[in-house]
Amino acid sequence: MTYLDAHLVVERGSFRLDARLGIAAGEVVALLGPNGAGKTTALRALAGLAALTDGHIALDGRDLDRPETRLWTPPENRPIGVVFQDYLLFPHLSALDNVAFGPRRHGRDRRAARVEALAWLDRVGLADHARRKPRQLSGGQAQRVALARALAVQPRLLLLDEPLAALDAGTRADTRAELQRHLTDHPGATLLVTHDPLDALVLADRLVILEGGAVVQEGDAAEITARPRTEYVARLVGLNLYRGRADGHAVDVGGVALTTADALQGEAFVAFPPAAVALHPARPDGSPRNAWPATIAGIQRHGDNLRIQLTGALSVAADVTPAAAAHLQLTPGREVWVAVKAAETRAYPAS
Template sequence: MTALLDAHLVAERDGFTLDVRLRIAAGEVVALLGPNGAGKTTALRVLAGLHPLAAGHLTLDGADLDRPDRRVWTPPERRPVGVVFQDYLLFPHLSALDNVAFGPRRRGADKRAARARAKEWLDRVGLGDQARRRPRQLSGGQAQRVALARALAVDPALLLLDEPLAALDARTRLDTRAELQRHLGAHPGATLLVTHDPLDALVLADRLVIVEHGRVVQEGDAATVTARPRTDYVARLVGLNLHRGRADGHAVTVGELTLTTADTVHGEAFVAYPPAAVALHPSRPEGSPRNVWAATVTGVQRHGDNLRVQLTGPVEVAADVTPAAAAHLGLIPGRPVWAAVKAAETRAYPA
């Protein structure tokens, strides 16, 4: 697949170094995920032209937009890039129509043509009847759609979305996510979605790129990333326990604990399993072969209809139990328990 965006982003900001490679094909949506401070916002600012590269390159649709070694740098207003900011940044003194028309006007369209283009896009996002309203008269979901229409009205080769649903309440977010998915599916250019929300990434993106400390730590389609996390952040993101150890066939040694797994691996390896696979017992369980170890409860919190129990011991682990089971076991911080995980519930893979 030919990349519409081909970038090696090397940038310095407040003592932080970003060093990330990104390739996005035409029509592809890539989600950039990572914890706070990982470099997501810096990457977006570099792509938008709001922060210069220190090294590397930024090539879009075959044209260099930023290449320090050749002294090439393209200012933001001349880049074929549309941006939807987290808080939308609509012009408060302009109507929805004129907010959307702003981009085409900046690109040289006359007032009539720009407004016609804006009206077309407001109709596409279902807001044709809100054209005269100003931002303060719009709901959060409507403001988000106006911002999206404004970004798309310039036919961007690259669309950048910065936490586009973060400002919305849960109900509006659900509806707007579905609407956004439809528009992204029709966008012929490349799209980069910057988010910390795994659900937004899994629903909207074709591929995930995970960054930590300014570096890419994992990338791939959702099925690959969620099945085989490679860092604690990714494991938490997809709701799995993750350990790294040394494997010899079906056995993986993690510190002082040896776990039996369903998979055969040799050398450095990861072991992953869901919190629901962890059974807790008041005393060492007998019976079918399983992984068993002594642990201590460090915390209990509600997690959906169940409780998520944090445990310390030879490994740090989370277990999901029913409220009834938690009451029966008397699960409070400091309580000693036995944790058990069946080998069939684990997945091991090379590190």
């Protein structure tokens, strides 16, 4: 059953957000997209910080916003908790009083609010930091205080705006695991806004991809990874992606015929990982059925390998070992041949 039912329409100058979003109780949905896609606008609209131009927001059967009837619920009256990217803890309050702020606003007396806040700090492992001010906390500790403050109001919807972005790599891994545990226990709906695919894959049950103010793809990690539908999504999951016209096992992509393992007819996508791309100094003989000349446009470190960006009839990314790169004398501007075996490609309908 849909717990959050939202149709977010927000117009700002030339930009228009028009996205439908549904989240079930207990579900964590990650909203991803490139800069300017509308992720922050969507979060602010749900929190009541940006007015809807049209559409609606309903939570647990209750309308919060519906412009057509002039219904708008102020942020402080929404059953929503928010963890902002920079946490926005009150600098003059202790960790305990930061967390107690929400219960106090909801009518608890000072003592009851502090008892409740201390219980939440204990749940996030910071009961012994209760009297510290935000400036005395590490980044990971501040993030946990912000999460406790958001959860202390028992929100029906929890909004997380890049909650791990301000952390260093070491702290981030530990805090991500901690956050996952708390999100699993949260009975309401959760929306995680992030640009980091690892955060989304680890923390979310479902991914929603936003581009240009519209939802372009949604599904669980396996669905998104198996069948990306835009170039941004393909980069997100680490695949080369092309759109063309299929006729059996051949897909015409801008004049280049790619042979695929799947037989289709009509508009189709072709995808394959950079690891499936082989580079050769001359046109290869033998098994590769897809080959074309290309020019090396750039070389970057990618984990233990090198990510080679190539231009030509088709732009493509290839992953090779440093040893292979040295052997082939790969440098920017060098002309090589690209080869991809048909068995390593996937084709699927574009519509």
